[in-house]
Amino acid sequence: MMNNFKQKLIRFMIGRYGMDEMYLGLFGVWFAITLVNAFVHSVFLNLLAFAALMWGLFRFLSRNHAKRRAENEKFLKLWRPVKNWLTFQRDRFRDRKTARYRKCKHCKAIVKLPNKKGKHTVRCPKCGERFDVRIL
Template sequence: MRQKFEKFMQGRYGIDHFSRFLLVGALVCVLLSGLLRASALNYVSWILLIWMYYRMFSKNIRKRCEEERMYMDTKEKVVRFCKGEKSVISDSKTHKIYRCPHCRQKIRVPRGKGKIEITCPSCRSKFIKRT
């Protein structure tokens, strides 16, 4: 039986990170539809499962690799954004973040210093802000 399945899967794309994401999304939708009694989430979970199986059994490997690359790029952007926001939130008690009015560079300055003149490290423009 295993050999038959392996032979069937030869030349097919298989499972990757994006397919796992679709599977987890479908499971979350099923759980939420059970808790919230929302039948629309059942349809969403079925769509996600069908999409996952379509990708898994597809023979168009180039297209699936492109989808995987787009997913990984988007995931990287989201993770990078969340890490940046996490550091801003954790530093919010001790530091304040300003943007340079000329080049839009983020500048972190300590709180509680009163009115100070801030020099942008990238464009060397100066501006005054209250910390």
């Protein structure tokens, strides 16, 4: 009995696309909306969360791998800058006692500086130009 079910499930899953970053993203969207909706109790948000979950499931079970991979590429193009920004915010918070982050005025690179109060001239490690910073 159990074996039969397992075989059916394996046969059902053959050729399915499965998980990718976009799947996890949709799952994250579902989770975030559900969390918010625990307080808001909106029918619209409930439907939106359900739609995100169903979209994830649809992609998971899809047999059109080429199309799903193309979707995932588009998703990553949008998601990467957001992820980088989040990572930067986390690092900035983690290092808040020991370091300050400043943007180089010449090449726009983010430079990590020791948290020493006052006015300093620093040299950008990326482009080598000097610029003034003020750390409060």
